[in-house]
Amino acid sequence: MSASDKKQIKVGILGATGTVGQRFIQLLSNHPYFVIHALGASERSAGQQYGKVTKWKLNTPIPENIKTKIVQDCKPDAEGFKDCGVVFSGLDQSVAGEIEEAFRKAELIIYSNAKNYRRDPLCPLIVPLVNPSHLSIIPHQKKTLGLEKGYIVTNANCSTTGLVVPLHALEKAFGPLETVMVTTLQAISGSGYPGVSSLDILDNVVPYIGGEEEKIEWETNKILGGFKDESSPTDFDLHINEDKKLKAINVSATTTRVPVIDGHTGIVSVKFSTSTSPSIEEIEKAFRDFKCEAQELNVPSAPPQAIVLHEAQDRPQPRLDRDLHNGACVSVGRVRKCNVLDVKFVCLIDNVRLGAATSSIMNAEIAVEKGLIV
């Protein structure tokens, strides 16, 4: 299949007027595989021109052809969705559950940034730089639900995504991890618009983000796990399954909000299962050499480097490093010995791109290459 053939896949966007929806539009407006075909939003917006009902908050203008496009209801039979090869969901968790379910029932394919189906044993939870192999559960999902074509794929929470990429690189090089401690310093864009009140965050830190710590502690183990039977992917063999080769990674997370616009920083300390820990040099090499399936498949959104290892001791920094490789990689720095666990490092993810829309899109690109979206 040549690139020009691929370019025909029509896509829909649910939650198109929201923060993540706007990113979907920005990233898909000139995409080699996908062409935006249908936009869904709340009843309040449906029936009106996108440019009229959207408080566009990106620093690139609304694409001209999108401005006048009519927004639809988030219903599978609303105009346009039925023709879509894939529907991206940037819906809020309060409505994503029902709407995505309705779309799947209508035999549509959903790649969702919402949290609702992440813990569903039928749905893969995929960080595109880590575990696209989990897409192999899709036939089982469809079969179980009696569907021919419709299925749901989710991507991870933004701060989890920034964490599991370097963790995966470490496990790939040195075997299973035993313990992970992480403190995050998260950007305000992580909570959408209007999201965080300026009175809460200017000259301030909020040491709590509701539900975020649990997401990191749980999702990490699903993403870094596998299947009970790799030859017949019907049951996830989570990293948390203690009776198998993989033992739960003990993850302890504290999440905080800081006055940064985009870019979640993670302060990470890890311990390996092995009795002797690799050296700092070996770990740095593992980060530098890390390659992933998305890169091998050469999908359009795959970054040239999945992990960028910074040499300067005061990097990565959100403002300076979040734009690297178009926000599609994870930055890592300050790799050094930890007095308590084995090794410490700092990681950074662009939460609005790789941490959200870019992951959904890259997951779908990989699915195209694997024949799961046609």
Added chain:
Amino acid sequence: MSASDKKQIKVGILGATGTVGQRFIQLLSNHPYFVIHALGASERSAGQQYGKVTKWKLNTPIPENIKTKIVQDCKPDAEGFKDCGVVFSGLDQSVAGEIEEAFRKAELIIYSNAKNYRRDPLCPLIVPLVNPSHLSIIPHQKKTLGLEKGYIVTNANCSTTGLVVPLHALEKAFGPLETVMVTTLQAISGSGYPGVSSLDILDNVVPYIGGEEEKIEWETNKILGGFKDESSPTDFDLHINEDKKLKAINVSATTTRVPVIDGHTGIVSVKFSTSTSPSIEEIEKAFRDFKCEAQELNVPSAPPQAIVLHEAQDRPQPRLDRDLHNGACVSVGRVRKCNVLDVKFVCLIDNVRLGAATSSIMNAEIAVEKGLIV
């Protein structure tokens, strides 16, 4: 000795035009024990009126009587210092070593916020809410150096101070700690003026502060330690001394700079030496019930609560909580189980008050009560 007698102690301030020096002036301008008598600064300022040479950056005005006071050289024989019962030092570390040594040699008493003598085995490193008992090494310091009156007392690094207060409360209630992991989110005022460039910190996090992690990891053990022989305080028995009852606390620190003006936040996880860890309720009670010597002595700067335990799950926050009890206490919140160590919590210190000038002053107040400043 009545309060009115005490009010006669003349004090000098070294580094009086700098960030910490300005706080000394603000906090001492109407003090029940101390009266500002001499101001020392660099040659550039010496001989001129304080108000003319100082870029005053506090949100209260320069006290009227200080405005026109002539700034002196930081030399013990410069006008005024010889009459001082105590000299507070807010000097930069680049010059504090030599100047404080010269003042001590001239039989002056120094309470210093600088780092230079913190690791000196003759000098106590005192957090006033934790270990004023360490003042008992002063006779040994004077004797060793052949001095009759002069000595140096240091207080701790600002983020260390915010950490050791709750750690001390825990050790007091439940016995020695084994392990501490801490990530700090530190305010820009911690690096003085002009300090952090706005281009480095607006919409940003800098995950590195030079020398800060080592300070936290080392100072914690000196502060929480004792003496080899408590009846004859000549040698510190650091918490790091492995052949004694106290075993080193394994401290692993990562320090970051965030766009906050005042107030260092610490994300802390600890493990006790005991096989069973106290419950969350017991720990919260220990924080709430914590009382310290400064409070028992009822010195002027002692806060009514050394630790304020916050109930709201999103507290403490620097902007809302740094002013509690005039910045002289430590705020603690989010006490909860840690998946990796025993228990996690968040702490907050006003780095420019209890983390700096207030500690020097409260240490000196305690020394007055103990007859070490007359």
Added chain:
Amino acid sequence: MSASDKKQIKVGILGATGTVGQRFIQLLSNHPYFVIHALGASERSAGQQYGKVTKWKLNTPIPENIKTKIVQDCKPDAEGFKDCGVVFSGLDQSVAGEIEEAFRKAELIIYSNAKNYRRDPLCPLIVPLVNPSHLSIIPHQKKTLGLEKGYIVTNANCSTTGLVVPLHALEKAFGPLETVMVTTLQAISGSGYPGVSSLDILDNVVPYIGGEEEKIEWETNKILGGFKDESSPTDFDLHINEDKKLKAINVSATTTRVPVIDGHTGIVSVKFSTSTSPSIEEIEKAFRDFKCEAQELNVPSAPPQAIVLHEAQDRPQPRLDRDLHNGACVSVGRVRKCNVLDVKFVCLIDNVRLGAATSSIMNAEIAVEKGLIV
């Protein structure tokens, strides 16, 4: 009447859980004239303890006795209001109109920060440092509405307040102004909580605040005006009334929002009606010498200086100067010739104190002294 007699006046607070309401509580919690007696808020909060339903956002704690006070409905017959000598309103404009009217009809006295009755020809619009003389219309208000006791007094928009204090000082010294141009740089607290989204204001300026420019342009002329017949105050003789001695001040305002927590800055240029403009020195002297009725009456909230003239060329600055005199004065600086109009200067007001709650309270204190609240 001695101070101890005054201390008996019971007061109510409408909109007690909001941003302005919290300030009322903070400022009234230990007041020499007033004692908080009734708290009113929305139905959602009514019947519950204040501390339970309020997202308290000030950096001083909720007063202990207020924490457990039961919140009432904003109805004149809800418990407590009937006993109040005065009711302060921090209500949102969307509800203030009806509620304040109901309270007035029930013969209660309202001092309101809301905008709803500012343009009412029966209601005085009072900046306490400028025109408390306008209180003399109150008998006419009561008479017109057939009330014995109830009336409404409003205070001005926060940025208008910061502007008219120096304008009034200039008019008092040099006669009527002809032209005023002002650009404001307004703090986020001006729009309440949650108010401005952090995504809208971090690393940004928003050059528009809905309705604000009109308020400044209109309110200025009512505040700086007088009565048609000073001996019988029934009709305001606005500064905008062209057929009288006072001609409209031509006011042109542009209002912007900046990432500042508290403190509105105004960049002002003025032209006098007189053919020759006073010198810079004369103007500075007029600012320095300015005295107002609130100071002469020596009411508790009156600042020692109504205008603080700053000498440093880079002042006033919101962070450094908003706390002067407890936020009850206006700071002025950079007085200099204007190439276009006569003279330019910079002014600064603490928008949450003198710009809001402090004005309501000081107006009421003046009214107590004048026998209008008993």
Added chain:
Amino acid sequence: MSASDKKQIKVGILGATGTVGQRFIQLLSNHPYFVIHALGASERSAGQQYGKVTKWKLNTPIPENIKTKIVQDCKPDAEGFKDCGVVFSGLDQSVAGEIEEAFRKAELIIYSNAKNYRRDPLCPLIVPLVNPSHLSIIPHQKKTLGLEKGYIVTNANCSTTGLVVPLHALEKAFGPLETVMVTTLQAISGSGYPGVSSLDILDNVVPYIGGEEEKIEWETNKILGGFKDESSPTDFDLHINEDKKLKAINVSATTTRVPVIDGHTGIVSVKFSTSTSPSIEEIEKAFRDFKCEAQELNVPSAPPQAIVLHEAQDRPQPRLDRDLHNGACVSVGRVRKCNVLDVKFVCLIDNVRLGAATSSIMNAEIAVEKGLIV
């Protein structure tokens, strides 16, 4: 001359390690006309690799081929400069005067962002979207100084640049302006690195920028002026020359610093010389229709629109609009009647691109097209 021929012009960069120098490198690293050939910086950096001595602060990485390039002294005979067709200067004003003079004497062509020669009657002060016609004084500059090739061209102060583009559009459409009042809200990047201390600007506004107001008030008139004799350009006929057809524009500026990283906002009010002012619609049309010589010459850095007129009433905003057209245009919004002068509007410039390096480069591109750089 075809594009491929142009690509051969070697360029030098003075002050290459500084804030403006870094922008020159970023913008020239893949330029159709120019190729970076020599980098000059202070003695401290000379002789070392660029990547080693530079605190790179842009969010794109240092171009690979520049990283290892050896930095030279800022002397015309240092390696490489003699071969350069043009040398761009991002030097600090403290050294720019002497160094640029030395380079010119050595028959080199300088396009400078420094302020030193802006007021020199031999040097054009060019905003590329406004007055490239002023390049015609170059022959006179060379002749007067007895030079064959060497000359200096300057570009304007960043906030002046953002102001004169819309002023020029207005004068082009409606004839000379009489009066301009402007208040600027300027970004921190305008003062270089380290520049503004974070303690001075977080949660704050500084209502003063040294020398900035004078620059705006003076430069505006040189840029919008012409020559005494257009057929023989030897003397600038400044807009300030009162005995000619152009009368001085009365400019009154107040400049402030706000916590914004990039992007200077201007609040502008203007009065036309004509007795009747154009309507708001006519003015908006003039902004929309504005075309300039840089666009007609189609030089690489010319933006598709020199002025972008925003329709939303809360735009332009620095964070959302500074990146439009690669930071090479001026945004304008909120065009409306002024109660005092004729019309008010808001303008925004990317101070680090069109306000600095982009202007120098676009000026040089125009000079290439005019045969003034070969």
